[in-house]
Amino acid sequence: MKTGKDWEEMEQYLDGKLSASEANLFEIKLQTDQQLLQLTLEHKKMKEAIAAYGERVILKQKLEKIHLETVAQTPQNKQNKVKVFWIQHYKTMAVAASVSLLVAISTLMYINYQKVQIRQSANFKALRKDMDRIKRSQKALINNFNTSKKEEIAPANYSGTGFALTNDGYFITSLHVIKDADSVFIQNQFAQTFKAITVFRNEESDIAILKVVSPNFEAYKALPYSFTDKSGNIGEHVFTLGFPREDMVYGEGALSAASGFEGDTVSYQISIPLNPGNSGGPLVDDKGNIIGLISGKQTETEGAAFAVKSQSIISIIQELAKDSLDEGFKLNKKNNLAGLSRVNQIKMLKDYIVTIKVYNQE
């Protein structure tokens, strides 16, 4: 390391403060002392950098001051700002305006399209059964399908599943099952058919409540099951009973997600193989609680079906009790199915699950 004296001498040399003879001596020293030379060069560079930095800072300060004085505050300049904005942005604004117009129009079109299509879209398939189609496809499998049933009742145009909401003739099903109905009948396990009317429909949750109006309908004693107001857990075993065909069909799987089709929070996703006709059936957990109502499935994804959550159903019914139905519903709170084996649960359940038959003039 160089001493303070060397350092001072170097500074004076660089500042040109040394006398000619002293400078000469210093330069001779530089030629022999590599370390001093290095130090001097570095110092020179530093000094220049500091000087350039300082000059620039001062110059910049002066220019800022000039800018304030000459440009920033003149009134004419303020007027110009609007003009300037246009000069600069008119192209962008034109593009932005047309883009937003386009977006608005296409959004409107999309929303409209969705409204019409959402339940019947390619992705989401409501599981009501088109009887004509099923009939054709099953002709080969079920002999005498037409002839054996014909004498009893004309085949319905559509069918789905429903189950008892109360013991006195109220049934719940999916709205899309009965949507276009001219008339609705429910058919129980013993092939007894009763006429029903729709007393309530909710588009959002896709549920409908039917009331049996046939006088020959006998009220149930009491329902063995209840709707749970708790959220189902992902991974829980669940099952359903429904009528994708004339006979009741059991299907089981698991609750696979806490939200439904495209993030729909009123529904669960479930992994139960479902077919047209299953819509409106109950979704039941291991303990026999009703945790949902089967609503549809996603056609392009294997094993993704959906059910409206029991909580949504409960809240809708509670709202309903408040404002429309005179008598109101008393939902059963008691669940007699807990602890039973699956087979026994089904034995107790099956009487309360019905086929919903829909007729319309097509």
Added chain:
Amino acid sequence: MNEIDNSDEQIIAALRNNDDSVLSVLYKLYFGSINHFIITNSGSEDDAKDIFQEAIIVFYQNIKDQNFELNCKIKTYLYSVSRLMWLKKIKKASAIVGKITDFEGFIAIDDSEAALIEEREIQFGKMAAALGELGEPCKTLIEDFYIKQLSMGQISEKFGYTNADNAKTQKYKCLMRLKKLFFKQEERLQL
């Protein structure tokens, strides 16, 4: 100096004579056209201010260099430098540079000059960063001595050192640290 007749020669002579009052003359004469250029080419007035001031600084530094020869009008030179800098800036911000709309003739700033301009900017950035890292009171001490060119006596008074020698020792220590930081910046840039 005559306010009405601001010929290029007079402006240059004044600058070389350390008469900085002509800076405001330059500003009044040429800011408008640069402002118009920048704003038309998707900049803001603030951008225009920064670019124009950079151009003036480049011009100023060149003029101070006795070897520099201006071979076009000041107006054209400022426009050309501003144009070059603005292009560089928008290229940095986005890969796609649209068509540049010009309002005036411009000269090509040759590569060696562009490199010199850039080198000055880099050196400035390094020194600013080094001084920033240096912290107080060293930063002010260095600035007072090297930029404001206060004497050691004035500095020791300002900083409350007992005598000029003490101030000198402080300055020496600060300078040593600054040097380290400055050359560290250099290494960083080379990475």
